[in-house]
Amino acid sequence: MHTFLTGIFFWIALSVCLIGMLVRFVLYFRGLSWQLDRVAYKAHPMHGFKGAIRSIYKWMLPFGTFGWRTQPFMAIIFFGFHMGAIFVPLFLVAHNMFLESKLGFSFFTMGAGLADFLTWTTLICAFFLILRRIALPEVRIMTNFHDYLILFISLAPFITGLLARYQVGDYSFWLNLHIFCGEVLLIAIPFTKLSHVFLFFASRAQLGMDFGIKRGGMKGTKMAW
Numbered sequence: 001m002h003t004f005l006t007g008i009f010f011w012i013a014l015s016v017c018l019i020g021m022l023v024r025f026v027l028y029f030r031g032l033s034w035q036l037d038r039v040a041y042k043a044h045p046m047h048g049f050k051g052a053i054r055s056i057y058k059w060m061l062p063f064g065t066f067g068w069r070t071q072p073f074m075a076i077i078f079f080g081f082h083m084g085a086i087f088v089p090l091f092l093v094a095h096n097m098f099l100e101s102k103l104g105f106s107f108f109t110m111g112a113g114l115a116d117f118l119t120w121t122t123l124i125c126a127f128f129l130i131l132r133r134i135a136l137p138e139v140r141i142m143t144n145f146h147d148y149l150i151l152f153i154s155l156a157p158f159i160t161g162l163l164a165r166y167q168v169g170d171y172s173f174w175l176n177l178h179i180f181c182g183e184v185l186l187i188a189i190p191f192t193k194l195s196h197v198f199l200f201f202a203s204r205a206q207l208g209m210d211f212g213i214k215r216g217g218m219k220g221t222k223m224a225w
């Protein structure tokens with residue numbers, strides 16, 4: 001099982017994720033239409049570019065947007081969750097050793113203490129994200145099975161990773177289950193809302209362009225629209 005999960009299935013999961021996302025990116029950009037979206041994609045490219053970068057940057061800062069500031073508790077749990085969700089898979093020592101053995105390269109790595117801290121933070125914040133979906137009526141009416149499934153797929157590698165890390169019971173069982181869950185997450189990325197891992201940048205850029213040109217970004221100039 002271990003050979004299968006770290007061999008052929010790993011290659012399948014990685015390829016589906018990367019090729020799938022490439023296809024999603026191409027489809028995203030081919031689907032843009034300035035007439036339908038009413039976004040000036042080609043006119044005033046410098047203002048558009050500035051607006052796009054500004055929007056991505058502001059959204060990645062805790063409390064950087066009005067949206068984050070009006071919901072401070074949500075902003076904290078959201079960022080707490082995502083710090084681990086992004087940094088642990090990329091910079092864990094064990095992951096980078098695996099990457100080095102498979103692909104011949106690795107990123108820089110974080111210490112075990114920080115990895116544990118981020119993992120626990122992700123799990124605790126996820127608990128509040130789930131609670132938010134159950135407790136707040138305005139979020140509950142917009143929540144369906146798919147949203148819980150996404151949360152489950154995202155959390156499974158964190159729970160099984162910790163069980164392997166603390167060697168609870170049968171280590172090799174938890175490790176194999178962990179690798180399987182991590183690979184399911186990779187496969188799910190292009191087909192579900194998890195595509196936001198990459199498409200977040202495309203949609204923020206698109207909206208940022210609109211704000212950078214039409215919606216105030218060119219105020220005071222003689223833009224013809």
Ligand code: HEM
Nearest residue numbers: 088089094098115116119157158161162164165179182183
């Ligand atoms: C796809 C292939 C993956 C492989 C081969 C892999 C492998 C490993 C290994 C060997 C460990 C160390 C277990 C130990 O301490 O003995 C680990 C831990 C962990 N992994 Fe993965 N992993 C994968 C994917 C993922 C993904 C996608 C995530 C998260 C989204 C993830 C999150 C974690 C976490 C949270 C830990 C425990 C961190 C800690 O030490 O506190 N892994 N993984």
Ligand code: HEM
Nearest residue numbers: 078082085086129130133147150151154196197198200201
């Ligand atoms: C560059 C990387 C990422 C960015 C920029 C990003 C951004 C976002 C944004 C903007 C939201 C919507 C928040 C809202 O409801 O207003 C979101 C939700 C979510 N993200 Fe990410 N994300 C990233 C990576 C990840 C990764 C790697 C995972 C999983 C391991 C993940 C799992 C989730 C989940 C489960 C939700 C829904 C939370 C809920 O149910 O309320 N994200 N993300």
